[in-house]
Amino acid sequence: MSGPIETEAGARPQQVAWRLFLTVHALACRRIDSGLLAEECISFDDYDVLLTVNEAAGETLRMSELAEAVLLSNSGMSRRVARLVERGLLHRDQCTQDGRVFRVRLSRAGRRALEKAWEVYSGLIEESFAAHVSEGEAKMLGGIFQRLLDRIGSEKHRGLLAAGVTDAPKRKS
Amino acid sequence: MSGPIETEAGARPQQVAWRLFLTVHALACRRIDSGLLAEECISFDDYDVLLTVNEAAGETLRMSELAEAVLLSNSGMSRRVARLVERGLLHRDQCTQDGRVFRVRLSRAGRRALEKAWEVYSGLIEESFAAHVSEGEAKMLGGIFQRLLDRIGSEKHRGLLAAGVTDAPKRKS
């Protein structure tokens, strides 16, 4: 986003890119959100949670890990998970070794919901993003974004996993 | 974001890029948000509103134009502007030709707040984004994002202006 004075002419390409980045993000997310809603899938945000759980080593995560991975506050995640449990998409069981921690995993219905949503979601990504970017460009973008993530993200955020960059050796529950 | 089944191995580069895109957005925005807060500036979202008003042709915009440009619902914008008026950063005056429309413009204090925020914000963009992207890469990103915007954005969204693609005739302060 450019500054308050000069704006149109003198903006550096990085600033222009930043601003476009914000706008594209907002537009694409809006489309995807409403696309999922229209097909009666779980929401974009819920998808993110279920996917993160599904991908976790051992297919289970503690509340705080999940919150961190999805970039939501702990309290926000607590309530989000409560709703998902309520709807039968997630199990949330207390850890036997340490009664303070709760582990979350997909239920059968949760897995089905995730799979159904993926069918829709992948099409929406295609239509709102992927179709407009060549494979070479996508690799470039991925490289740049990964670099940004390495520099500004504290550590294990979703993208690392997606890009297969993680080296976490852990095994399941 | 990759799908529920295969994920790490078989993901297309576009899907990897998409997921990283989401994560980088969330992380960078989080940093910028808290950076602005720490320096006692207006919020990221308010900045966006004030900047959009400032850049508008004639430095004034109707409520609905503003909402569209900033990608907020009309009701959300109505309340956001009410708060900004309350705080003395914006004027909101009823149009004399058509009493239904309200035009918004920066107050003096609003302009000062915008300028002060820009000093901080530009540093935060630098640190969270620009510093990690070369000028050539930034141009590439800008090109790709602009293309995406052209394809998925209905029309005049902020990015068009930032990229100097608009043909609006405005001049500065």
Next chain:
DNA sequence: AAACATTATTTGCGCTTGCAACTAAATCAA
């Protein structure tokens, strides 16, 4: 073991949002 400190998660609260219903102003119809 009793008291204190620490860690994991959940609640209370206030704020912001979007949708849908509402009000007000302008335009169209007769």
Next chain:
DNA sequence: TTGATTTAGTTGCAAGCGCAAATAATGTTT
């Protein structure tokens, strides 16, 4: 002109969020 329609913007409502305080389970002293 009066009445119906459309348009611009604002509210009522029921979410969701983050912060800070509360709760609960462990750990650590002494």
